[in-house]
Structures are given as structure tokens and as C-alpha cells.
Amino acid sequence: MVTGAVVPLVSVRLEDFDLAAEVRKLTGSGRDVGAVVTFSGICRDESGTLAALELEHYPGMAEAEIARIAEEAVRRWPLTGLTVIHRVGRIAPRENIVLVVAASAHRQAAFEAAAFLMDYLKSKAPFWKKEHRADGSAGAWVDAKETDAAALDQWG
Amino acid sequence: MVTGAVVPLVSVRLEDFDLAAEVRKLTGSGRDVGAVVTFSGICRDESGTLAALELEHYPGMAEAEIARIAEEAVRRWPLTGLTVIHRVGRIAPRENIVLVVAASAHRQAAFEAAAFLMDYLKSKAPFWKKEHRADGSAGAWVDAKETDAAALDQWG
């Protein structure tokens, strides 16, 4: 049985991720895992009007900020593993954008930690999405949602 | 773009599931998916004291009850897809027991629907777990948790 502090796995990268492989990393950790929650954020096709998203990030700070959020989750919930992967660059509709995997002995901790990570990522991690439209018209930067900022309030 | 009522995929079976394949079924549905949440329930090894779980179920009612819970989730949240797979029979530590996959345009619906499904499955779906101990002593039926029943209250 492996015990001791859980070190979150954080990655910001161009390449796609392999959901099953990332889950296996956490279930094969040697810790007593009973529940694994994954969140995959996927590029919507906006009814065919979107050609692609361009994901810009602040190199260095993006990784550091995700790591800070992940460490906070590890402090708040009894997790056995936590992985966050955020892609950058050009992402086509139906492609993956972001992955969170939270593992724990118990389901509630896994659910809450994954939801917490996503709420904080949306509002605190330095990434910006620009849309490229299918009709070739100039892309617009995606507006931040009020609901995303409001979602943080529930975590106190 | 596929629209119309989402029909949940429900399966009770001996065989393991393939997480990635189940997610692909929902992301390749032709609907505008932006968020996929998965929950995998895994047999814990209880610090090495557990040899296996024996999962008993009420054939017919188990499938029907999961379907009822899943239909309720589809009514409550704007989902683009929902899958529930529950294994039965003998399950060794680290093996999968249950899978819920919830897909939606938005993350909150996917998170809430998956958590709702698990809370209801725990307390309402006719499955029972018996433990087989690693030391060969007589297995005991797992007790229902008060916290599982209490978890239903939050859903009104």
C-alpha cells in the first residue's frame, strides 16, 4: 500500500491525451482506489459554424496556476491521485481540450475535486480561446462567462 | 446535428467495460458534446484483506431500476448522452464494478447527472455486495451506509 502526499500530474501541451491511459496511471498507483472521476472538455462544433479553436496560454504561469489549484484540491479532499492535462494550439471540433482525473477511496471526494478543478481552471488558469469560424470570417475571442466566475463562490 | 430525446444506455453484465470505448460512443453521437464526465467504481483491496467481492443482483429489476434513474437524469439535465454499466458476479480488487458516463454541452450538467446517478444507484438499484476475505474466513455482506441514503436528500 502506497501512502504519503499525492503529487498531482500537470501537463500543458499540444498533443491529445489518452483517457484510458491516464486513468490507468491513477488506478495502478498502489493506493487503495475506489472511485475515479474524469472530466473531458471537448471542442463543440457550434452547429457546424466553428472551424477550430485557437488556445493561447501564458507559458510558465499556466502550469504553475494549475499546479496551485491541484495542490489545493489535494489539501481539501482525501485523493489518491489527480491529473490535469490542458491542450494548447489549434483544436478542431470534437477534439479534446482538457482532462481532469481525480481518484479517491470514496466517490464524493473524486466528484467534488474534479468539479472544483474545472471551476478554478475556467476562471483562474491563464488560457484564452479564439474562435476560427467555418465561413472564414474573422475569429473572435471567446468571452468569459459570468456563470464561471460565480461557480467559484460555492467552494468558499 | 442529432437532436431529440436521449436514450440512456444501460447494461448489467459479468464482463468488464472499456472506458475509452464507452466515452467514444457518446462523443461520436452526432450531438454537440462539450463535456463528458465519467465515474468508475473500482473494487478496493481494503489494505490487502479482501480477496474478492461477490455482486448479487435482482435480474430484471436491476436493469429496470437503473433505467428509471437514468431517465430521470435525462429529464433533469440537458444531456447529450448517458451510459450506465454495472457488473455482477465475482470481482477482484482493482477491477471495475460500475461505470457512469454523462455527456452534455456544458460541464455542470455532466457533473451533476453523473453524481446523481451514482447516489441513486447506491441506494435504489438492487445489487448487494458480499466480501470474500483474503484469509479465507467467511465473507460478510457489506452494510449499507447511512451516508449513501443521506446523499439522496440533496437531489430533492
Place this chain on the structure above:
Amino acid sequence: MTRLVYFAWVRERIGKAEEEIDLPDIIETVADLLGWLKRRGDGYENALQYPDVIRVAIDQEHVDHRESIAGAREIALFPPMTGG
């Protein structure tokens, strides 16, 4: 005839998974049924000693103990569920 089915430790204590019984007319509710079954022998007594913890489904839907059993084809008795 009504089909009774048992699961988990209810099944183990009663010693069978199912049976067909011709229930007397005085049994109107689930609570009546549990009280009547308990007197059918040691296995039943042992299984149904604390009737409050027994969960019941009629024709594969959950019911509470006040529910009428009139017209039931299949009545299932089992402990609190522990799936998921």
C-alpha cells in the same frame, strides 16, 4: 399463487432464492406479509427478525411496508442495497 423472491442475506437465512405461495386473504399489506412469513420457521424468523430493515419490491418496483399486495405477481424481499 404469488411468487416470492429473496436476495443476499435474506435469501441465505431463509435458505431458498424463491418460492410460490398461496397467501391467505387476511394478508393485505407488505407489513402483514412480513409478519406472517416470520412465523413460517426458523429461517424466516432469522431473516425477518427486524422487519424495518427489509426492503420490498412488488413486480420489480420499490414499495414501502404500507403498500397493498393485492394483485402482486412477484414480491421481492431483500436487505438495503449496496451496489454502485
Place this chain on the structure above:
Amino acid sequence: MTRLVYFAWVRERIGKAEEEIDLPDIIETVADLLGWLKRRGDGYENALQYPDVIRVAIDQEHVDHRESIAGAREIALFPPMTGG
């Protein structure tokens, strides 16, 4: 010299991703900096027209507009974030 870095539409409107600037001593806080930068030209004026919406990080940590910039090596200006 302080390194300033810009992202997303702040970067596009200012017309550069980064620059090194010798900031005058009268600039004490983030709010002072935003006001001062805004007067450096049309691109800055356009980017920083509504300073309240601009998010700021000092040495890669979020700060609010009242924060002192004393000792800052890298100050980043960007719109509200839309990752995830």
C-alpha cells in the same frame, strides 16, 4: 527594467507580445501602471480602455489592481481567462 507581457486581445490591440520598460518611480500600483500605459499610444488606449476588465499577474501570480508593483520582474496583462 520591467518585463511586460500581453496575451489574447490585449496582445493583439497593443500590437506586441512583450516589451521591457523602465517604469517611472511614480507608478506604485497595478492601477497606476494601467493608467500610465494607456497614454502610450492608440494600441494601448484601445487595449486598456476599460481597465476594470484587465487581469494582471506579477511574476506569474494573480494580483488585484491595488497591488504594489515594487520589485516586479514580469507583469502580465490579459483579458478574463477562458480555458478549461
